[in-house]
Amino acid sequence: MSIAKTLAALVVVAALAGAGITAPPTATAAEASPPRAQAGEEVFYHVFFRSFRDSDGDRIGDLRGLTERLDYLEDLGITSILLTPLQPSPFYHNYFPTDFETIEPKYGTLDDYFAFVRGAHARGLKVYLDQEIQYVGEGHPWWTRSQGFAGAPFADFLLWRDAARTEAEPFLDRATWPHYDGRQIGIAMIDLNNPRVRDYFTRVLLFWADPHGDGSGRDGVDGYRIDHMMDDLDHKGVATDLFAGFWRPVFEALRARRPDFRILAEQADWGFGEDWLVRGDADLVFAFPLRGALIDLDKDKIVQAVRETEAITQADKGQIVFLENHDTDRFMSLIDDDPARARAAAALSLLLRGEPLLYYGQELGMRGITREDGMSDSNHIPLREAMRWSAELDAPGAAIWYRGDKPWWTEPANRAHDGVSVEEQQGDADSLLAWYRTLLALRQARPELRGGDQRLPCGDASEVLCVLRESGDARSLLLVNLGDAEARPALDATIADDRWIDLIDGGTVDPSTLSLAPMTVRILGTP
Structure with missing residues (x-):
């Protein structure tokens, strides 16, 4: 259900009326919430949403399940929650959406969403949403209602390969992409050089950042991760100069409304990210070269990566230091379950200068290696297995949405009673979970380790x-x-x-x- 339909009975925020978006009920408790982490001192916890926690028995992670586990995240010692996309999409990972104004119904309602945001803020936790607004997935009305109809109201929101608008410009080099369930699904590029498109996304992103439209950020997220950010989208020459013409104006509007709002850019080349910080005006990029050195646990490589990263990072910008994310192999699999190497890498990733990020389950030593299955999105399912709350894989609350007769369930990277679960590590002072909690508590207690x-x-x-x-x-x-x-x-x-x-x-x-x-x-x- 859309924001506009769900909240039609509420007062319309004048600044967002053009987008048809209205504000949630006021949350008075937010005013009494503890302070959130300052820029430069955050610790991110990256959640692959569908796999985190199921609250209603359908095996799909949802908003209520996440809200029920906020105490765990607070106790772990993180300051900020980064979620993969919540918008509906034909893909299980919810990138390439079919609607930018709604929540995937299987994840919950807008009421569930705002309850989660309030619950996080009540604990002093920030919330960041992943945004991929360069493409639409097959089924988006801009596509279905415009294909073959050059005069359709939103036809110019997409890029087309012909004047009759029968063939949309595809993501990368193919019109359709294989889904893990066997379907072929189309992905089309959005015309980000169109001023109407920029205005639309500015209004939508302002809503999620400031639902009440008063600059307070009550019930709003604290920042965005921009997925696959590029200046020349897909290097095709059809959507160019996006740093200056699209991203910077959108970021300026967000910061004008919320001066403390932060932008995390995933630099598409996985390099040092200088261009994204300078011309793209992002607040942080991901320290990919440093991650490569940390994975190897090689002193010379780490020293070189640290120095090169520091050299290109301005004083008012930052780098996110990480070992894993939803696109990379799990670190524990790369080191063959070596506990000493896991502890060493954890200490470096959390205590080196930068703002660290933990990928959900990293603190437990969850495993996962990318499959080799052509271009299918099944390849990354092993990196996105259900968060291990219990020793049993199929315990109540397990978000095992991929259960079935395929290898990602019959040959999982993580197995029942393998010692890699919150249940099995919770009371063990020598566990990896305890080590992460110790390091994060130390970081919080010592100002020099934070900033x-x-x-x-x-x-x-x-x-x-x-x-x-x-x-x-x-x-x-x-x-x-x-x-x-x-x-x-x-x-x-x-x-x-x-x-x-x-x-x-x-x-x-x-x-x-x-x-x-x-x-x-x-x-x-x-x-």
């Missing part, structure tokens, strides 16, 4: 990677032996002569005397 300066003081003389974080008089020192043999950190006198305490185990420590086994992590701090 301090960074140095890498250990040179080439040791395989120990040293990360010094500083903010005023507060200093923290992360030591990780990334070699294959026992090693000592090669520290200069200004660090070795200071007084340090072990922030995990307690007690005074002289870092220059430490001898670390391979993949050992020590986290020290000044009192």
Whole structure:
């Protein structure tokens, strides 16, 4: 059901009347909510929505299921929730939507959505929505009502390959794409150079950011992730100069209404993202090159990636540091379930300078490797298996929407009673979940770990990677032996002569005397 239809009885916000979008009921509790994390100090938790938590028994993750697990996310220590798209789509991942103003019915209602946003804000958690507004999926009315009708009201919202508008310009190089259930589904490109299109999306995005239209952001999301952001869409030369002509004006409108609103750009080339930060005016990009170095746990690569990333990132911009997302292989599968490597990578990804992101279940060690099944979206199902709340795969609440007789269910990456679940790790002080909670609590307690300066003081003389974080008089020192043999950190006198305490185990420590086994992590701090 559309926003306009669902909320037709409510007062129309004048600023959004042109989009036919109206505001939700006022949430008075939002005014008493705890403060949310400041820009530069956020910790994102990336949820593949369909797979997170089912509340009604249909095996599909939904809004009520997510709301029921907000306490878990708060206790974990994250500050911000990033959701994959909620709009209806013919694809299971909900990219390539058929309506930009509605919620997928299987996920819940708009009332459920606003209840979730209020619940998150009541806990001091921010909410970010994933937006892919460059394409429509087969079934969108702009397409179905315009194909072959050049004079249709929204025909110029799409790009066409012929004047009669019988063939839409497709996503990348093919008219249809195989779905995991065997269907072939069309995807068409939107004409983002059309001022009417830009105005439409500005109004729609303003609604989700500020439903009441008063600049307060009550019941509104705190930022967007822009999927597959490009200046020349798909490098086809048919939708060009989008940074200046489309994205910047939309971002400026959002920030004018909500000055604290943040834009996370997924740079389409998976590079360092400088162009997206500068010409594209995004607030953050994803640290893809650093992620590659962290996956290898190679000291030289990490040092180089850190330095190159810092060199292109302006002071008022940021990088999201991550190990996994919905398009990448699960880290635990890449390291063959090695717990020491998992703990080392967790410490680096959470304590290096930047704003870290956890992909749901990463804190448990969930597994998953991309399948090889042609161009089908079945390839990524192993990376998007149901969040492991229980030891049993098919326990109540499990979002096992992919259950059936196909390999993604009969040969799952995660198996029942494999130790990789909240139920099995919850009370275990030595579990990966406990380690993530410890690291996130430490990050929250130490200002230098949230937003301090960074140095890498250990040179080439040791395989120990040293990360010094500083903010005023507060200093923290992360030591990780990334070699294959026992090693000592090669520290200069200004660090070795200071007084340090072990922030995990307690007690005074002289870092220059430490001898670390391979993949050992020590986290020290000044009192």
